[in-house]
Every structure is written in structure tokens, then in C-alpha cells.
Amino acid sequence: DIQMTQSPSTLSASVGDRVTITCRASQSISNWLAWYQQKPGKAPNLLIYKASSLESGVPSRFSGSGSGTEFTLTISSLQPDDFATYYCQQYNSYPYTFGQGTKLEIK
Amino acid sequence: QVQLVESGGGLVKPGGSLRLSCAASGFTFSDHYMGWIRQAPGKGLEWVSYISHSGFTIYYVDSVKGRFTISRDNAENSLYLQMNSLRAEDTAVYYCARDGGYRSYDFWGQGTLVTVSS
Numbered sequence: 001d002i003q004m005t006q007s008p009s010t011l012s013a014s015v016g017d018r019v020t021i022t023c024r025a026s027q028s029i030s031n032w033l034a035w036y037q038q039k040p041g042k043a044p045n046l047l048i049y050k051a052s053s054l055e056s057g058v059p060s061r062f063s064g065s066g067s068g069t070e071f072t073l074t075i076s077s078l079q080p081d082d083f084a085t086y087y088c089q090q091y092n093s094y095p096y097t098f099g100q101g102t103k104l105e106i107k
Numbered sequence: 108q109v110q111l112v113e114s115g116g117g118l119v120k121p122g123g124s125l126r127l128s129c130a131a132s133g134f135t136f137s138d139h140y141m142g143w144i145r146q147a148p149g150k151g152l153e154w155v156s157y158i159s160h161s162g163f164t165i166y167y168v169d170s171v172k173g174r175f176t177i178s179r180d181n182a183e184n185s186l187y188l189q190m191n192s193l194r195a196e197d198t199a200v201y202y203c204a205r206d207g208g209y210r211s212y213d214f215w216g217q218g219t220l221v222t223v224s225s
Contacts, residue, residue: 098153
């Protein structure tokens with residue numbers, strides 16, 4: 001199975017900050033990587049697919065990059081609504097696997 | 108608009124069974140792969156199972172193989188997860204999700220809580 005490792009596990013930041021979350025795969029997954037945002041008590045929401053494609057309706061301050069085994073999610077200027085938990089997920093091969101999550105907290 | 112509504116969760120004793128349902132609307136259900144993903148309380152997301160649009164191709168995470176069965180009824184626009192021999196570690200919110208292919212899971216239900224406890 002492909003293991004996905006996110007860092008950091010927790011990130012404290014302020015409104016207006018630029019933040020980056022990293023996701024590493026234990027083997028190459030090409031660009032079959034998605035990023036989700038999840039708020040407490042809610043279902044995950046797709047932000048980015050195929051590593052760098054922005055899902056319709058997602059603000060352009062979110063961006064993704066990477067291929068192979070190393071990927072990043074960047075939020076260019078944090079807004080109050082962005083404080084949530086973020087997950088990466090590989091869909092290169094079954095079983096699909098998720099990273100452990102990054103909780104983005106208000107500093 | 109796309110809607111996925113799960114039902115069937117609840118409290119069950121270890122070794123018991125439960126059948127989850129997911130009612131889909133707002134899209135052509137038979138055109139889409141579907142999946143189940145779960146989240147234990149306070150934990151991360153865990154992919155559970157996949158079913159192709161026809162139902163002929165199915166995958167499971169190792170921890171549920173032989174105990175869970177995914178199925179679908181395209182005429183009823185419904186997805187199911189039959190869960191047998193339930194264990195405490197199966198306690199989680201179970202989400203059904205539309206597999207958007209190259210877009211991965213593009214729509215999710217609100218989830219249904221399964222609690223396995225004596």
C-alpha cells in the first residue's frame with residue numbers, strides 16, 4: 001500500500017499569511033493526488049485534484065503543485081474561513097490512502 | 108444539484124451487522140464509480156471500498172475484507188455497505204462519495220455514525 005505522509009501535523013498562522021502544507025508518497029503516484037478541506041462535523045470538501053487542478057468554486061488563493069512523490073498545497077493569503085483540517089489523498093492505486101491530516105489553527 | 112444522503116448508522120454490539128445506504132440524486136448515478144470512506148472519532152480519513160459503475164469491479168481496504176460488502180442498485184440510485192462481524196475499531200462516521208475519476212472524490216454525503224460497543 002502507498003503511504004502518504006503530511007507535514008506539519010499542526011500549523012499555526014494568522015489571517016493574511018501564506019502557508020504551505022507538504023504531502024509525501026512512499027512511491028511515485030504521478031500526479032494522482034487530491035487535497036481536501038474538512039471543518040469540524042462536516043464532510044471533506046475537494047479543493048485540488050490531479051495535484052494542481054483547482055476544483056470549480058474553490059478560491060484561487062488555493063494552489064497545488066508537485067508530481068511523483070512530493071506535493072504541496074499553498075494558501076496564498078489565509079482567510080478566516082480557511083482554518084480547518086487539510087488532507088491529501090492518493091488515487092494512483094488501490095487501496096486509496098489519505099495523509100494523516102494537517103490542522104491549520106489561528107495564531 | 109448533486110446530493111448524497113447516507114442512512115443506516117447506529118449502535119451495534121461487537122460481532123453484529125449493519126447495512127448502510129446512500130441515496131444519490133442530481134446526477135446520473137449509473138455513470139459514476141462510488142466509494143465509502145470512514146473517519147473514526149477524532150481521527151483521519153480512511154478509504155474503505157470502491158465499486159465501479161456497473162458493480163462488476165470492487166475493492167476493499169484489507170481491514171474490512173471478508174466482513175464488508177459494497178453494492179449498488181442503479182435503478183434505485185442507491186449505494187450500500189453491508190457490514191458484518193463488526194468490531195470496536197469499525198466505529199466511525201461513514202461517508203459515501205462520488206468518484207469523479209480524474210477528480211477523485213468530488214461529492215460527499217454528510218456521513219452516518221456507526222458505533223460498535225457492548
